[in-house]
Amino acid sequence: MKLTKVIISGGGTGGHIFPALAIADEIKRSNSSADILFIGAEGKMEMEKVPQAGYPIVGLPIMGLQRKLTLKNLLLPFKILQSLAKAFFVIRRFKPELVIGVGGYASGPTLQMAQLLGVPTLLQEQNSFPGKTNQILARKAKAICVAYPNMEKFFDPEKIILTGNPVRAYLLQDLTALKAEAATHFGLNPNKATLFVMGGSLGAKTLNHALRAALPAFETGAIQVLWQCGKSYEQELAQFKESLPANVKVFPFIQRMDLAYALSTVIISRAGALSVSELALVAKPTILVPSPNVAEDHQTKNARALVDRAAAVLVTDAQASEKLVATALDLLTDVAQQQELSAALKSFALPNATKAIVEVCLNSAKLWSLYSHLSRYTL
Secondary structure (H helix, E strand, C coil): CCCCEEEEECCCCHHHHHHHHHHHHHHHHHCCCCEEEEEEECCCCHHHHHHHCCCCEEEECCCCCCCCCCHHHHHHHHHHHHHHHHHHHHHHHHCCCEEEECCCCCHHHHHHHHHHCCCCEEEEECCCCCCHHHHHHCCCCCEEEECCCCCCCCCCCCCEEECCCCCCHHHHCCHHHHHHHHHHHHCCCCCCEEEEEECCCCCCHHHHHHHHHCHHHHCCCCEEEEEECCHHHHHHHHHHHCCCCCCEEEECCCCCHHHHHHHCCEEEECCCHHHHHHHHHHCCCEEECCCCCCHHHHHHHHHHHHHCCCCCEECCCCCHHHHHHHHHHHHHCCHHHHHHHHHHHHCCCCCCHHHHHHHHHHHHHHHHHHHHHHHHHHC
């Protein structure tokens, strides 16, 4: 049996979108004729990135709860009802054999309607601390693929499968061979120590401001900086981009992350699930700055899973303005600590996560197909 019709739902940030695309690509590798439909949230990043990857997507009018009292919050109940209705009709028309939820606004109504319609669902929980929506959806899900151990306190142990998080396939190659190409691509020197700062696909204000304030520390040229500022901060940083020293390169978004990882000596990153999984694979010394603006503070919990085993350095968001760049400079000159961090971080790597998840998807679809057949037969 092969997967032939699958819906994948979720998005909002690269941390949800790129794992979803990795799963879709792996399904296509196992069955090139598989029909895959994405369901995302209108106006979010997935509505651009998914079609670019060659997959169709339907947008739901779903939105999140705003932190401040706004008119948008008053519209939220109506948006949820609209999204549930649209998801219901999309699923009934598409007739998938499996619906996969990867997190994000659209995942909730999509999986809820799939479960209502009797379509088997699978959750891909990326974080060490799941959100409330996934905890609710998990009750009727056929399987839950997780990236961290000890998730039994959140989910039914019989449904949990430790697979790791799916990552972009090109990160599974030996990146050391790409260093020269990476230096040319970014206009940097392959023989100099490189600090790679990434704040996620949308950017991170704390990281950007900390680095901007500390730019004089890099004027000597001894250390070069590769800086992904995020599309949300592109205009803010554009005004001084021309005055940057030649050894500091700023990009709103980096498509070739394999080249960025290949060139980097030390990495500064948020602690989103995808970032943590990719960092474990590339095993570069890393300083994690968890975002405080996420549900259940899950980034701090992701970071703690590494820091408690000496696999990363932790700088809190509140400490970043004073400590972040100084910590990075110290690490860039401490080769012994770099080696220790890399070795410990590599132990977290799960390179076969995407294949494992698709195998779970296939098994879930097989079991449901068998159950449905037997039910019809007995009736």
